[in-house]
Amino acid sequence: MVHPYFAGKEPVGNEPVPVPDWGERFWKLVCPSSTAGLDDPYLNPAFDPDLARLGCSKVLVMLAEKDFLRERGKHYFDLLKGSEWKGEVEMVETEGEQHVFHLWNAGCENAAVLINKICSFINN
Numbered sequence: 001m002v003h004p005y006f007a008g009k010e011p012v013g014n015e016p017v018p019v020p021d022w023g024e025r026f027w028k029l030v031c032p033s034s035t036a037g038l039d040d041p042y043l044n045p046a047f048d049p050d051l052a053r054l055g056c057s058k059v060l061v062m063l064a065e066k067d068f069l070r071e072r073g074k075h076y077f078d079l080l081k082g083s084e085w086k087g088e089v090e091m092v093e094t095e096g097e098q099h100v101f102h103l104w105n106a107g108c109e110n111a112a113v114l115i116n117k118i119c120s121f122i123n124n
Helices: 021-030 070-082 109-123
Strands: 058-064 088-094
Touching (some): 058 070
Parallel strands (some): 058 088
């Protein structure tokens, strides 16, 4: 998961309090049938009753230090690690970078490191 997009009604880690209003409006646009809002299990894995039944044996969570969604990605890592899921979860954070920096500056050294880490994870 590269810079995953998760949210929730209650802040986690060092997220701003309260959660910005645009998050709720954006989720209604993405999933208008959701009745749980920001705590929909599709958006907030803390509310996913099947988290421990994840259908893979390993997960890589890639974070960027300056990503506004960093805290949610770290929260997902912590949830997965603390769940009854039997797989391996690894978290890698790129210092000094923003959300999806590798798409905006694909030629930078940090983007190459990120891509190499993903390839290594897939091949091992």
